[in-house]
Amino acid sequence: MKSDSPTRVGKGKVVTAVFLKDIQIELRSRVVTNQVLPFAGLVMVMFAFALDNDDVLQRVAGGLVWLATLFSLFIIVQRSFAIDTADGALDSLRVAGIDLSAVFFGKAIALATKLIALEIVLICSAVLLYRVDVSATGLVLLVTCVLCATSGLAFVGTLYGGLTAGAKGRETLLPLLLLPVVAPVLIAATRATEAAFGSGGAQTSEGWAWIGLLAVFAAVFGVGGSLAFGSLIDE
Amino acid sequence: MSQVLQRTSPTGTRTTKVIGALALLVMAWVVVSGLILTPQDVVQGESVRIMYVHVPSAWIAYLAFIFTAVASASWLISKKHSMGFDRFAGASAEVGVMFMAITLITGSLWGRLTWGEFWQWDPRLTTTAFLFVTYVGYLAVRRLEGSVEQRARRSAVVAMLAVLEIPLVHFSVVLWRSLHQGATVLNPNGDVKMDDLMLFTLFSGVVGFTLVFVWLVLHRQRTMLLVDIANRQGLDAAIAARQTESLVK
Amino acid sequence: MIVSFSDVVVVYDNFPALAGASFEVSSGEIVLLQGPNGAGKTTLLRACAGLLPIARGSANVLSCDLTSDRHSVRRKVGLLSHANGLFQDLTVEENMSFWSRLIGASNQDVKTAMHIMGLSDRLSTTRVANLSAGQKRRCALATLIVRRAQLWLLDEPHAGLDTQGRDELDKTLRAAREAGATVMFASHEIDRAQNLATRSLTVVGGLVTES
Amino acid sequence: MKDAGFIFGSYIVTLGAILMFTFATLRRAKDSSQSVTEKDKTWL
Numbered sequence A: 001m002k003s004d005s006p007t008r009v010g011k012g013k014v015v016t017a018v019f020l021k022d023i024q025i026e027l028r029s030r031v032v033t034n035q036v037l038p039f040a041g042l043v044m045v046m047f048a049f050a051l052d053n054d055d056v057l058q059r060v061a062g063g064l065v066w067l068a069t070l071f072s073l074f075i076i077v078q079r080s081f082a083i084d085t086a087d088g089a090l091d092s093l094r095v096a097g098i099d100l101s102a103v104f105f106g107k108a109i110a111l112a113t114k115l116i117a118l119e120i121v122l123i124c125s126a127v128l129l130y131r132v133d134v135s136a137t138g139l140v141l142l143v144t145c146v147l148c149a150t151s152g153l154a155f156v157g158t159l160y161g162g163l164t165a166g167a168k169g170r171e172t173l174l175p176l177l178l179l180p181v182v183a184p185v186l187i188a189a190t191r192a193t194e195a196a197f198g199s200g201g202a203q204t205s206e207g208w209a210w211i212g213l214l215a216v217f218a219a220v221f222g223v224g225g226s227l228a229f230g231s232l233i234d235e
Numbered sequence B: 001m002s003q004v005l006q007r008t009s010p011t012g013t014r015t016t017k018v019i020g021a022l023a024l025l026v027m028a029w030v031v032v033s034g035l036i037l038t039p040q041d042v043v044q045g046e047s048v049r050i051m052y053v054h055v056p057s058a059w060i061a062y063l064a065f066i067f068t069a070v071a072s073a074s075w076l077i078s079k080k081h082s083m084g085f086d087r088f089a090g091a092s093a094e095v096g097v098m099f100m101a102i103t104l105i106t107g108s109l110w111g112r113l114t115w116g117e118f119w120q121w122d123p124r125l126t127t128t129a130f131l132f133v134t135y136v137g138y139l140a141v142r143r144l145e146g147s148v149e150q151r152a153r154r155s156a157v158v159a160m161l162a163v164l165e166i167p168l169v170h171f172s173v174v175l176w177r178s179l180h181q182g183a184t185v186l187n188p189n190g191d192v193k194m195d196d197l198m199l200f201t202l203f204s205g206v207v208g209f210t211l212v213f214v215w216l217v218l219h220r221q222r223t224m225l226l227v228d229i230a231n232r233q234g235l236d237a238a239i240a241a242r243q244t245e246s247l248v249k
Numbered sequence C: 001m002i003v004s005f006s007d008v009v010v011v012y013d014n015f016p017a018l019a020g021a022s023f024e025v026s027s028g029e030i031v032l033l034q035g036p037n038g039a040g041k042t043t044l045l046r047a048c049a050g051l052l053p054i055a056r057g058s059a060n061v062l063s064c065d066l067t068s069d070r071h072s073v074r075r076k077v078g079l080l081s082h083a084n085g086l087f088q089d090l091t092v093e094e095n096m097s098f099w100s101r102l103i104g105a106s107n108q109d110v111k112t113a114m115h116i117m118g119l120s121d122r123l124s125t126t127r128v129a130n131l132s133a134g135q136k137r138r139c140a141l142a143t144l145i146v147r148r149a150q151l152w153l154l155d156e157p158h159a160g161l162d163t164q165g166r167d168e169l170d171k172t173l174r175a176a177r178e179a180g181a182t183v184m185f186a187s188h189e190i191d192r193a194q195n196l197a198t199r200s201l202t203v204v205g206g207l208v209t210e211s
Numbered sequence D: 001m002k003d004a005g006f007i008f009g010s011y012i013v014t015l016g017a018i019l020m021f022t023f024a025t026l027r028r029a030k031d032s033s034q035s036v037t038e039k040d041k042t043w044l
Helices: A011-029 A031-051 A054-085 A089-095 A100-130 A136-164 A170-197 A204-233 B002-008 B014-037 B048-077 B083-114 B123-142 B148-179 B196-248 C041-048 C092-103 C107-116 C121-125 C133-147 C163-178 C190-196 D004-033
Strands: C003-012 C015-025 C030-034 C056-061 C077-080 C151-155 C182-186 C199-204 C207-210
Touching (some): A011 A031, A031 A100, A054 A089, A054 A100, A054 A170, A089 C077, A100 A136, A100 A204, A136 A204, A136 B148, A170 A204, A170 B123, A170 B148, A204 B148, B014 B048, B014 D004, B048 B083, B048 B148, B048 D004, B083 B148, B083 B196, B083 D004, B123 B148, B196 C003, B196 C015, C003 C041, C015 C041, C015 C056, C015 C207, C030 C190, C041 C077, C041 C151, C041 C182, C077 C133, C092 C107, C092 C133, C133 C163, C151 C163, C163 C182
Parallel strands (some): C030 C199, C077 C151, C151 C182
Antiparallel strands (some): C003 C015, C003 C056
């Protein structure tokens, strides 16, 4: 056995390894699939009970989809870091001496994957439960909106999730930090989704201005997060 | 002189005494003039009096957060990572959060009188509310456990993230309100015709609140230093106590 | 010198876990840290790995100055802490391949390490959550072997292992030493540990003394 | 004065908050300054 330390691994490989690890754990433990998805679906049904009016439901469907996504976001983010803190794996990641911004992107992509699965279910349930119609152009807008909004949410979720991982009172601190940050995503994604759904007579074209905002948000926190994550997670 | 000062306040100096006295004087003038001497506004009526405390506190709140951002950036950039920047950022944010709370409360009281509603989803108001929550979060991050250096690094990074966040929040709310012209309420801000005394009172308010801000930040920041020093001395004692464990054996 | 600590103070939440520790470790040593619970052994090992800020004093590990830069040392050390650093929902093999991919180790190294720790065959496809405490420890040790660290830091590596596992561990550490690595480990198994170690240090009350 | 409650209320909130912050700060300064020597108070 030689004692030279192994050569430094490329960033892309670390991103892939972390991403696959998080997804694999989810496929095994099924926390998002078996707990968060039913929770989010239930929220959509509860909204229908609470609002109890087909017209209103159609109008607010976009907002409800993204509100349910946000609530689930907190649970998924906490779960995403709980798997790393449970048995000290986060320490091992620190000692591995790898580029922590690669860990940031790996975890963010895994988080985005889970969120997209969740959003597909939520949008489908909106179509089924709230009788929303989506046109072909609306669908293009909707898919773009989901992709941009999800990247933004995944970046800030991973960033602040890392900051609060292992901290005392993280259950309340995480929403306190995340909620004001994700407000632009909630507003923009909701408007874009409403435009795609044609809620309240909105035109599809109205939605694209919001996509720009979502893209800027994702870009800003993608860059900011990759710079800040290391110093937040690693004292 | 300094002995007397020490008895009243350990964080005071001659400069802060002067600033404090000036602040008291100007604030007293603002209260008297704002409540009694100034006339009521043609459009707003008596409610314009709230403006003499509301506008200066909003100004100070925003100023405080700019200071926090600049001090945090200075901490991150400076090679020495001087803790003075960190304490300044923290003190300024604390005072800023207080003034932001004052701004939101007095603003909604004024809104109730002028618009008939406590709250309007107006971009400026909404951004202000989000700024408030963001910096409450910043203060929560400062209270996370860890060493002084850890606190400084974490909070400086979070302050920088807030600087990224606020323009996005503001822009999204502006875009939201401009696309959905729902219940737009006549915004009487632009209609105020202020006479000289009213303008002077408002101006005095800004000066007085700025003096209060400077005084509070100076004292708060020195208090933070005192607490840090006291903790360090506590550490000396703790180290000595810890070392005696080995003698017992 | 591989490790050189001088009056090092490390603080946890206002508690000085290390209260002025001074010691040196030179290349090729196997150093045993002994001392009562709460003496500061774990803190000492974690500080060597660059995980904890040095509040006072000076610390130098593998020619990295820990007071100014705690990051560059991390790639060169291997740390086995109380926690195993494993993902409960993944199998032994998946855990191994994750950690080895992060540090760029070859498949052959992974196989060898798993073989050494007796984790081949059936165990390799068992989820970590279903392993016994000792088997988890073996798995954690296997991830450490793959690292080929210059400095091995082990916090109670013997705990939880059966006699066979302990023998394998001792053999592994001796082999690592022969390959030029330096080892520091904490243990309460004094007889076995003293047999393995080339030198032993006592940690009490956050201080380190030669013993 | 019309709406006196609102107007006085906003002045009381403003001044009250500032005073409370001031006293809390001075109090904390006094509590933690006991053991700190003059030399460490760099502002003096």
